Amino acid sequence: MLTNTHEDVIKKIEQEYPETCKELKSYMDEMYLTFCKKQNDYGPGNISLGTTLQKPEDIKASLAAITFRMNDKIQRLINLIVKKGTYESQNEAVRDTFIDLSVYAAIADIVSKGKWGK
Secondary structure, eight states: OOOHHHHHHHHHHHHHOHHHHHHHHHHHHHHHHHHHHHHHHHOTHHHHTTSOSOSHHHHHHHHHHHHHHHHHHHHHHIIIIIISOOSOOSSSOHHHHHHHHHHHHHHHHHHHTTOTTO
């Protein structure tokens, strides 16, 4: 729930940086669409590794798997942007990699809160 202070800071930032805020909101909508499409294709089992995520060790394994997926994306960005100095890629667009990383971060948070697949 937003407090008056939260609403004030949101209003202030939206006034100071309208284009940035508009882009972030658009990006978050795209993240959500990406999340929904992938959930439709994979279901929750790919994140939960076929478990119910009821045991601490299952949650830990799931978070480790998400971390490995995020590392794959980060290594791809390092190779393309840092080493090759380009945003051009042969397969997935670099922007899609940014979105995937954002979605994985959100999923990790949901898993850690015990809300995944519910």
